[in-house]
Amino acid sequence: MSALRPVLVAAGVLAGFLVTVPASAAAPAIQVVSRTQAAEGNDSSSDPATSSDGRYVVFASYATNFIPGNTNGSQGIYVKDTVTGVIAHASAAANGTQADADSEGPSISADGHYVAFSSLATNLVPGDTNGARDIFVKDIRTGAVVKASTAASDFATISAGGRHVSFRSGTNAYVKNLDSGELKLIVANAPATAYPISADGRLAVFATTGALVAGDTNNASDVYLKDLQTGTLTRISTTATGGQSASGGAAPTISADGRFAGFESAATDLVPADTNGAADVFVKDIAKGAIRIGTVAADGTQANGATTEPKLSADGRYLAFASSATNLVPGDTNGDGDIFVKDLTKGTVIRTSVAAGGAQADKASDNVDLSGNGRVTVFRSESANLVPADGNHVADIFSAPALKPGADPYADAIAAGTTVGLSNGANALGAPDRKLAGVTGLLGGRLVLDMGEDEEGTGDLSVYYGGLNLGLLTSLDFLDAQGKTVGSGQLKLIDLGAGTHVTKVPHSGAPYRYVRINTGLLQVFSLDAVEAAG
Incomplete structure (x- = not known):
């Protein structure tokens, strides 16, 4: 069959005729997530995370105007459907009662069905009398809420599949199976950090200063991979041959199948010729051991500023991160931290924290997350010029396409x-x-x-x-x-x-x-x- 040709299309035709429609389609544009259809958020928002397709975005906010009758005076967790514009209140009991204390650190499943977060609230589920921060999982479709923890806990991360949640509780970190209730230990003496997990909840990555394997003598934070089925523990902030790094790594991320992991590090000895003198984000192929700097320009030039907050797409092809570097894309002259996405297959780099017309953000952007399909970034920024009429003067949550200029994932x-x-x-x-x-x-x-x-x-x-x-x-x-x-x-x-x-x-x-x-x-x-x- 020969290559197909785009054709022009008339508005209404009969079946059996060659149809024609204008061969043009607008690319998805940056938008504010932390607002209703009628008004901007009236207070600051943070900690966004997105579903696999970028449609659903969860975030934390002190704003009181996202839902009617919000009078609890606490930070809440909200989920925005970026297609319909509807905002759901995640930090609420099954009957809709607002949480009676702050909630934070949300995470969302791949399909947007489930949200995990920590909260000091005592009224989200019956019988919560421990007086401590707990981990909760909200079913956005039904409104049901379950408490996943039994003691003081924080740093919740829900799996892409939505049936496992990781968190720190007391001095340890765990993964809980929400169906069976089974609790598996990730690490004892757990540091205050998130514990990203694979889609099926089997693999967890984390950073710790503890020497957990033989030969860990660098006295630095290292990144580990734990197989919760076999119990195997692997240090992955190492060179391609397994050599130890003087500076280790932190802030890990993992692909859906656990094949790839990313982390940030100031190390200069993880790969040859790392000479930029700044923190980089590295990507490790767990199966092969290969490691590379992910945060380089399309021509391979190393970043001239620090890069942090790595997030991998589900297949490990795309890497999102925040950076103060000015040489990753042409025309980066705003002097503020921006959000970037690297296509690790093609090598291209896109800056996503820009206005639809290309204007640079007038303030820094951070708190980045990347959709599982690698198409959408969400992030926090106090910039007032990323969208028209942004006049609330607080940090907002933005959703922006992670695509080359002019490209989009939709039919043209x-x-x-x-x-x-x-x-x-x-x-x-x-x-x-x-x-x-x-x-x-x-x-x-x-x-x-x-x-x-x-x-x-x-x-x-x-x-x-x-x-x-x-x-x-x-x-x-x-x-x-x-x-x-x-x-x-x-x-x-x-x-x-x-x-x-x-x-x-x-x-x-x-x-x-x-x-x-x-x-x-x-x-x-x-x-x-x-x-x-x-």
Whole structure:
């Protein structure tokens, strides 16, 4: 099959005709998360974390205007749906009662279903009488809350799968299975830090000054990997050959499968020719032992400032971090710390803490997190110029695309080979915005969407659609740039309620540029957007 061509599309056509839609789509823009649809947050926010697709963002805030009747005077935990704009109150009891004390340190599962956090509140679950900070897990969909800890605890991290949570309790750090209740020790004499875990909760990474393995004689903080199934403990802040570093490492991050880990370090002896004299972020291939500096410019130039707060994507390909360096991307002259994303496969670097028009932030940005698909960064900043009319003069939470300039993970055009009927077909292009394209297909009908040149997907496809569909199950094909099928799956449009819904079609094969939806005897549905992972 020859390569498919983007084509122009008319707003409404009959099935069987070649359809045409404008071959343009707006890239996703930076947005403020810590605000309602009507107003900015009236106090500062911090500690953001995001779901795998970047749609759901959890954060802590002292603002009182995110939910009606917020009168407890405490820092709360909130979850923002960046598609619908709805904010949910996570630090509330199952019946909606507000927490009676501060909550902090939120973490969110890959699908945005569960949120873990620590809190001094005594009224989130019945019988909480220990008078100490505890770990809670909130089911955002049902409102149910469970207490995961039994003694004073902090530094909660929930697994991507949402069924395991790590935390420090007393002098030890643990991982708890939320289904079985089983508690496994990560490390004794645990330092005050987070304990990131793999998607299945089996692997944990952490930093400690303790000498936990033979040969640890550097008297520095080192990064370790603990296999909670076998009990194996491995020091990973080492050279490619396992050699000890004089300066060790801290602030680790781990990929979903535990294959890759990242950490920050001021060491100059982890890799050859580390001569920048500043803290760097290193990425270790656990299986092979290979290690590299992740925080270098596209041409390999080392950062001329410190880099911190590493976060890896689920597959370990993308690395987000904060840095004061001015030489990682051209035109970095604001003199403040910024947020960057490195594609460890292609070598490219993107600065995400910039306004939609490219203006640099007028204040520093930090507290970075990266979505599992590597497409979205969330971070904290007091900058007033990242979005229009930011006048609250406090730290806000921002969500920004982690893509090369002009690129986006959404369909850019309707491609040749489309034979379904379309109404307002351009609404199916670009980011989800609750504007729907109507699709009417007969037996053998096809809707072919072009993701864009050099914007191929490699992972699952998210499909955003409206309710009240006729013909809810259909097939979908993934095509490469030459139009060859590289994967297939079933598209299930099963949510019938009002509003925009999202479903995923799994893909783990070769990169795909085109998505082809195949229709049956008579299928009618409303499409908002499609989003390629990877």
